[in-house]
Amino acid sequence: MKLRIFFLLLIFAxxxxxxxxxxxxxxxxxxxxxxxxxxxxxxxxxxxxxxSKDIETKYGEIQKLKEKYQQEEILLTADMKKEKLAEIETKEEDFKKLNNSVFGVNGLLFQKKKEILKPIMEEIYKSSEKIARKYKLSFIFDKASDMSMMYADPRHDYTDYLIEELGLNLKKEK
Structure with missing residues (x-):
């Protein structure tokens, strides 16, 4: 009896x-x-x-300070040298912080890109959901994402349906 139940469960699974x-x-x-x-x-x-221009400008300012220091180095006292080097170091630290805040992992550029692309991606997701329901799909994968897809049978490609759902032009560009 237990064996029959096991096979029935296996069949249903x-x-x-x-x-x-x-x-x-x-x-x-x-x-x-x-x-x-x-x-x-x-x-x-x-x-x-x-x-990028803002960052380059800041970098240029630091380079000018370094050049000016090198030119004046022989004329400066030890205290003045320390002061100038500290100023250059502070500017370099500020530059690194600015660069990371703009171009870093969760920097301003990343946030801006996310903000600009959000409505476009939401439109794709909504249309993907419609296509999934229309064709009774359990999953839709994105071939272009980081997920590796070693092989994909073209008969399972729903890209054109999604383009059609979005009302975009299907003609191939040359």
């Missing part, structure tokens, strides 16, 4: 695993079709360029 359907999308391809993404990319480039 297998049937629920078999019923799951998987699909994948290519978010990089989808984003390349979205005019909003192109606008967001241009906006990010402008912000990055501005912050």
């Amino acid at each position: 297998n049937s629920s695993v078999i019923a799951q359907k998987f699909g994948y999308i290519d978010s990089e391809y989808i984003l390349s079709k979205m005019p909003e993404y192109k606008t967001a990319t241009e906006q990010m480039n402008q912000v990055t360029e501005k912050w």
